[in-house]
Amino acid sequence: MSVEKEKILVQKYGGTSVGTTERIKIVAKRIKEYYEKNFHVIVVVSAMGKSTDALVALSKEISENPSDREMDMLLATGEQVSIALLAMALHEIEVPAVSFTGSQINLLTDGRFSKARIEKIDTNKLLTALEKKMVCIVAGFQGIDLEQNITTLGRGGSDTSAVALAAALEAKECEIYTDVDGVYTADPNKIPAAKKLSKISYDEMLELASLGAGVLHSRAVEFAKKYNVILHVRSSFNFNEGTLVVPEDTDMEKLLVTAVTLKKDEARVTVSDIPDRPGIAADLFAALGDVSINVDMIVQSTGKDNLNTISFTVLKNDVLKAEKVVKELLTSWGAGGASVDKNIAIISAVGVGMKSHVGIAARMFKVLAENGINIEMISTSEIKISCVIRDDKSEEALKLIYSIFGLENA
Amino acid sequence: MSVEKEKILVQKYGGTSVGTTERIKIVAKRIKEYYEKNFHVIVVVSAMGKSTDALVALSKEISENPSDREMDMLLATGEQVSIALLAMALHEIEVPAVSFTGSQINLLTDGRFSKARIEKIDTNKLLTALEKKMVCIVAGFQGIDLEQNITTLGRGGSDTSAVALAAALEAKECEIYTDVDGVYTADPNKIPAAKKLSKISYDEMLELASLGAGVLHSRAVEFAKKYNVILHVRSSFNFNEGTLVVPEDTDMEKLLVTAVTLKKDEARVTVSDIPDRPGIAADLFAALGDVSINVDMIVQSTGKDNLNTISFTVLKNDVLKAEKVVKELLTSWGAGGASVDKNIAIISAVGVGMKSHVGIAARMFKVLAENGINIEMISTSEIKISCVIRDDKSEEALKLIYSIFGLENA
Numbered sequence: 001m002s003v004e005k006e007k008i009l010v011q012k013y014g015g016t017s018v019g020t021t022e023r024i025k026i027v028a029k030r031i032k033e034y035y036e037k038n039f040h041v042i043v044v045v046s047a048m049g050k051s052t053d054a055l056v057a058l059s060k061e062i063s064e065n066p067s068d069r070e071m072d073m074l075l076a077t078g079e080q081v082s083i084a085l086l087a088m089a090l091h092e093i094e095v096p097a098v099s100f101t102g103s104q105i106n107l108l109t110d111g112r113f114s115k116a117r118i119e120k121i122d123t124n125k126l127l128t129a130l131e132k133k134m135v136c137i138v139a140g141f142q143g144i145d146l147e148q149n150i151t152t153l154g155r156g157g158s159d160t161s162a163v164a165l166a167a168a169l170e171a172k173e174c175e176i177y178t179d180v181d182g183v184y185t186a187d188p189n190k191i192p193a194a195k196k197l198s199k200i201s202y203d204e205m206l207e208l209a210s211l212g213a214g215v216l217h218s219r220a221v222e223f224a225k226k227y228n229v230i231l232h233v234r235s236s237f238n239f240n241e242g243t244l245v246v247p248e249d250t251d252m253e254k255l256l257v258t259a260v261t262l263k264k265d266e267a268r269v270t271v272s273d274i275p276d277r278p279g280i281a282a283d284l285f286a287a288l289g290d291v292s293i294n295v296d297m298i299v300q301s302t303g304k305d306n307l308n309t310i311s312f313t314v315l316k317n318d319v320l321k322a323e324k325v326v327k328e329l330l331t332s333w334g335a336g337g338a339s340v341d342k343n344i345a346i347i348s349a350v351g352v353g354m355k356s357h358v359g360i361a362a363r364m365f366k367v368l369a370e371n372g373i374n375i376e377m378i379s380t381s382e383i384k385i386s387c388v389i390r391d392d393k394s395e396e397a398l399k400l401i402y403s404i405f406g407l408e409n410a
Numbered sequence: 411m412s413v414e415k416e417k418i419l420v421q422k423y424g425g426t427s428v429g430t431t432e433r434i435k436i437v438a439k440r441i442k443e444y445y446e447k448n449f450h451v452i453v454v455v456s457a458m459g460k461s462t463d464a465l466v467a468l469s470k471e472i473s474e475n476p477s478d479r480e481m482d483m484l485l486a487t488g489e490q491v492s493i494a495l496l497a498m499a500l501h502e503i504e505v506p507a508v509s510f511t512g513s514q515i516n517l518l519t520d521g522r523f524s525k526a527r528i529e530k531i532d533t534n535k536l537l538t539a540l541e542k543k544m545v546c547i548v549a550g551f552q553g554i555d556l557e558q559n560i561t562t563l564g565r566g567g568s569d570t571s572a573v574a575l576a577a578a579l580e581a582k583e584c585e586i587y588t589d590v591d592g593v594y595t596a597d598p599n600k601i602p603a604a605k606k607l608s609k610i611s612y613d614e615m616l617e618l619a620s621l622g623a624g625v626l627h628s629r630a631v632e633f634a635k636k637y638n639v640i641l642h643v644r645s646s647f648n649f650n651e652g653t654l655v656v657p658e659d660t661d662m663e664k665l666l667v668t669a670v671t672l673k674k675d676e677a678r679v680t681v682s683d684i685p686d687r688p689g690i691a692a693d694l695f696a697a698l699g700d701v702s703i704n705v706d707m708i709v710q711s712t713g714k715d716n717l718n719t720i721s722f723t724v725l726k727n728d729v730l731k732a733e734k735v736v737k738e739l740l741t742s743w744g745a746g747g748a749s750v751d752k753n754i755a756i757i758s759a760v761g762v763g764m765k766s767h768v769g770i771a772a773r774m775f776k777v778l779a780e781n782g783i784n785i786e787m788i789s790t791s792e793i794k795i796s797c798v799i800r801d802d803k804s805e806e807a808l809k810l811i812y813s814i815f816g817l818e819n820a
Contacts, residue, residue, distance in 0.1 A: 021471035055491070059498060061431035066498040073509055074494035077487035081465070084484035088469060088476040099483055103513055104558050148514050 003040055003130045008171040012044040012140065012162035016179045017236040018082050019049030021089075027177075027236060028089035031135055035095050040130040042169065044140040044162040045086055047078025068113030072142075072152045076102070079139035079158070086137050097135040100125065102142035102150070107161070109143035109151045116143055116151035118160065118223075121168040138165060156217020163220045167227035174229050177236035178215050182243030183208065185259045185407045190398055193408050197258065198241070201248040204258050205231075207350045207384045211261040221245065248352050256360055257405040258351040262398045264391060266296055267319040267342040268311055268377070271326055274336040276306040284310065287325050293318045297346065297379040297386060307336075311377055313388065316342060344376070345394035348386040349401055360405075361385045367404045373397050413450055413540045418581040422454040422550065422572035426589045427646040428492050429459030431499075437587075437646060438499035441545055445505050450540040452579065454550040454572040455496055457488025478523030482552075482562045486512070489549035489568070496547050507545040510535065512552035512560070517571070519553035519561045526553055526561035528570065528633075531578040548575060566627020573630045577637035584639050587646035588625050592653030593618065595669045595817045600808055603818050607668065608651070611658040614668050615641075617760045617794045620706075621671040631655065658762050666770055667761040667815040672808045674801060676706060677729040677752040678721055678787070681736055684746040686716040694720065697735050703728045707756065707789040707796060717745075721787055723798065726752060754786065755804035758796040759811055770815075771795045777814045783807050 011031065018024050034041050055074050059066045066074075083099035090097035105125055109116035126136050140158025143151050153160050159176060166174035183205065186194040200208075202225035209218040215233050224231050224245065234242025252258070274280055281300065288295055298312045314322045319340055326338045354360050361378075364385055368375055373396070377388035389397055402408070421441065428434050444451050465484050469476045476484075493509035500507035515535055519526035536546050550568025553561050563570050569586060576584035593615065596604040610618075612635035619628040625643050634641050634655065644652025662668070684690055691710065698705055708722045724732045729750055736748045764770050771788075774795055778785055783806070787798035799807055812818070 021468060024472065058431060058491070058495065062434065062495055063498045063502045067501055070494045070497040070501070070509060073497070073511075074491060077490045080487045080490075081468070081484060084480045085468065085472055087480040087483070088473045091477055091480070092473045099480060101483075101560075104560075150511075150514075 003127055005170045006172055007038060007040050008042065008130070008169050009034060009039040010042045010044065010162050010166040010169070010171045010174040011177060012158055012175065013046065013177045013236055014158065015046040015049050015052070017177050018045050018086065021085065024082075024085050024089050025092075028086060028093055028095070030236065031090060032093055032095050035135055041135045042126060042130075042165055042171070043086065043135060043137045044158055044165060045079060045082040045137065046140050046158040047075075048082055051078045051081065069149060072113045072150050075152055076139070076142040076150045079141050083137045083139045090135055090137075095135055096133060097137055098129050099137040099139070101139050103144045103148065105138060107143040107164075109145055109153070111145040111147070111149065111151065113149070113151055115154035116145070118143060118153070118164045121164060123168050126165075126169065154219075156220055159217045159220030160223055163223040163227070163229050163231070166229045167223065171229070173232050174224070175232045175234060176216055176220075177234060179235065179237065180215060181235045181238070181240050182233050183215060183259070186398065186402050187262065190262065190395060191402050194402075195407070197243050199244040199246050199252075200258060201252055201352050202245060203248065203383055204350050204352055205245045207348075207381065208259060208261060211263055211348050211350070211386075216245070252352050253356050254353065255351055256353045256357050257349045257407065258353070260398060260401050260405070260407065261348050261350070262394055263346040263348070264394065265316055266313040266344065266346060267316045267340060268313050268344050268388060269319065269322050269326060270309060270311045270339050270341070271330070272309045272337050272339070273307045274310065274330075274333060276302060276308045280308065280333075281310060284326070284329060287329055288314075288322060291321060291325060293322050293325070297377055297388065299377045299379065313344070313346065313377075343391040344388050345391045346386050346388055347394060347397050347401060348384055349405065350384045352383050354383050354385075363404055364401055367400050368397060371396065371400055413537055415580045416582055417448060417450050418452065418540070418579050419444060419449040420452045420454065420572050420576040420579070420581045420584040421587060422568055422585065423456065423587045423646055424568065424589075425456040425459050425462070427587050428455050428496065431495065434492075434495050434499050435502075438496060438503055438505070440646065441500060442503055442505050445545055451545045452536060452540075452575055452581070453496065453545060453547045454568055454575060455489060455492040455547065456550050456568040457485075458492055461488045461491065479559060482523045483560050485562055486549070486552040486560045489551050493547045493549045500545055500547075505545055506543060507547055508539050509547040509549070511549045512571075513554045513558065515548060517553035517574075519555055519563070521555040521557070521559065521561065523559070523561055525564040526555070528553060528563070528574045531574060533578050536575075536579065566630055569627045569630030570633055573633040573637070573639050573641070576639045577633065581639070583642050584634065585642045585644060586626055586630075587644060589645065589647065590625060591645045591648070591650050592643050593625060593669070596808065596812050597672065600672065600805060601812050604812075605817070607653045609654040609656050609662075610668060611662055611762050612655060613658065613793055614760050614762055615655045617758070617791065618669060618671060621673055621756075621758050621760070621796075626655070662762050663766050664763065665761055666763045666767055667759045667817065668763070669760050670808060670811050670815070670817065671758050671760070672804055673756040673758070674804065675726055676723040676754065676756060677726045677750060678723050678754050678798060679729065679732050679736060680719060680721045680749050680751070681740070682719045682747050682749070683713070683717045684720065684740075684743060686712060686718045690718070690743075691720060694736070694739060697739055698724075698732060701731060701735060703732050703735070707787055707798065709787045709789065723754070723756065723787075753801040754798050755801045756796050756798055757804060757807050757811060758794055759815060760794045762793050764793050764795075773814055774811055777810045778807060781806065781810055
């Protein structure tokens with residue numbers, strides 16, 4: 001017997017979906033439904049709920065700065081626990097199943113511990129098990145390097161594992177199970193009328209992922225785009241159809257804007273009166289990168305007397321660290337000042353329609369201006385416009401932009 | 411640079427020794443002392459304290475009878491957590507160290523999940539790391555089979571891992587760290603004057619291990635005997651010399667008895683009035699083996715009318731299960747009766763001196779008789795005598811036997 005590619009289905013269940021043994025049993029029942037429809041099911045699971053946090057806490061009791069190799073060795077146990085328990089739960093309801101660690105399917109990565117990149121997957125063991133009508137359960141987030149060291153893939157790693165497996169197996173679809181029903185036109189907690197999108201393009205999903213929509217990690221989306229893997233973001237709590245993440249099509253371009261998002265977890269750092277000479281910005285962002293601070297928006301403007309101002313946003317959690325780095329640089333430059341503003345929000349509109357429609361940014365700026373909402377920073381991509389505004393105006397701004405682009409009728 | 415075999419030291423730390431992160435730090439400091447004396451240290455660790463129990467409990471929430479393969483997959487994570495944390499603790503005090511799972515050193519076993527036997531160990535990775543002056547930390551209790559399935563070695567598995575590594579590396583010594591100072595002439599909790607033995611033979615240790623002295627598992631001792639590995643049983647809480655487990659020498663034979671033990675965790679099952687025909691005993695013990703009940707002492711006697719009585723002891727925890735098996739057999743035989751007695755104790759004297767001295771058993775029986783202690787079952791080996799007596803007389807019996815063999819002057 002051989003395995004029909006069209007019937008291979010990869011399902012990824014996150015930490016919440018397998019957070020307790022009760023939840024694991026529910027996931028097992030769900031898998032059984034697909035198994036009985038003659039799908040060849042490959043399941044990728046994350047560590048149970050907060051178990052990764054517990055392992056991190058344990059390591060912190062020993063070392064503030066543990067070696068990346070040993071941290072990966074430690075964290076990889078979380079997924080190994082999940083796969084064993086899920087296999088047991090499937091056996092309990094008479095579904096043949098077998099679990100695999102990253103090492104066992106030779107999920108080869110480079111040697112960058114804690115943020116490894118997948119290089120190759122050996123599908124032989126999985127195909128052999130699928131041929132025997134077994135469900136394969138694979139530990140997400142982990143792999144091994146050429147020397148058989150255990151590596152982990154960093155944040156969102158299980159999503160990436162799932163997509164990589166779907167690509168390697170040429171699976172029909174890769175389902176990403178989460179605790180929401182799919183991707184929405186806006187956060188339903190803020191805009192109750194927000195609608196679930198039936199499909200969205202990879203690029204739009206990438207922008208939304210980086211805007212913190214939170215359902216899917218950027219790296220997994222990039223991987224899916226590269227290998228043309230159809231993603232299906234859906235809830236593990238019901239059988240509703242979720243959102244398909246697919247290649248762009250012409251239908252999508254008819255919409256001006258696909259979704260709007262609001263991000264309130266960033267703060268702005270403004271570095272003013274710094275010399276206008278080459279290399280200043282490079283020094284600044286290299287120094288921030290060295291201490292692993294991710295910078296989101298960046299705006300530079302030239303002021304009087306050839307002095308520049310650079311503003312950038314970072315996560316609120318990182319802002320004190322960022323300020324420290326900046327002040328050290330200012331000392332070394334012998335010039336400039338720095339200030340921090342935590343009361344900002346970033347509002348964004350995303351849509352591939354922007355490529356073919358002009359004036360979208362202007363409409364967004366206009367509606368904000370008409371309502372007395374000041375725009376403090378602007379950043380755009382081909383399919384995204386983001387504005388920094390005052391935090392206390394942000395919910396109002398979200399509703400205005402949602403409405404101006406006609407998303408309530410989408 | 412090559413690795414001098416004479417300087418290879420294998421150390422095994424059990425679950426209590428690495429029960430908390432504080433204890434792990436203490437173990438790391440201890441390892442550092444040996445490392446700084448230029449030993450090539452290979453450390454084998456068990457899972458932290460009760461973590462294996464916690465994993466078992468988790469599996470029970472899902473299945474009463476989980477698959478052995480998935481159980482091994484689950485349990486192996488316990489040791490993996492320990493090795494990562496211990497490596498971090500060593501780094502923290504500037505000792506270069508690297509951790510290895512059973513899979514990573516290709517610790518090959520047969521495919522009998524939950525009770526696998528070690529077949530081969532690849533020492534290349536370990537020797538390479540030792541050459542680089544690194545401490546190697548190996549996950550005890552686990553290996554892989556030819557298909558790369560994760561296997562575990564059963565009870566006392568980490569001891570066996572340590573001995574197997576010591577044998578494969580031709581190490582100077584294999585230190586087994588535990589929470590007691592070594593092997594005693596009797597349980598110091600019961601005989602406060604009990605003395606620590608400076609050395610003991612493999613065979614004596616085997617008898618003591620099976621008598622529940624608890625410091626070392628029989629399989630590890632058998633392995634050590636087979637490969638002539640010197641074991642050193644000692645405490646991880648101090649630097650006292652412990653007990654060496656070594657090949658028998660003539661000195662040892664001068665002593666009549668090396669140690670006495672008392673076991674109170676067994677119960678006796680008596681099967682009476684059963685037909686005296688071939689195969690009856692075989693049927694009985696095969697049926698008990700089928701449900702994984704370990705039988706310790708067995709005594710058979712022939713009564714009147716060609717009817718037999720067979721008495722045997724099993725762990726108190728297993729006695730109800732054993733009784734059930736027996737009653738089913740009695741039904742199929744259409745004859746006999748069964749009774750259970752939980753108020754027994756097994757007292758034993760062990761010593762290689764028994765081989766060369768006559769009358770030891772007689773002295774033991776005599777002192778018990780003189781003190782009105784009835785012997786209900788007797789079982790002997792070349793170097794051991796065990797008697798079943800009433801539970802409430804057992805502490806008294808222990809003291810009498812300890813004294814009659816002059817152990818207070820040993």
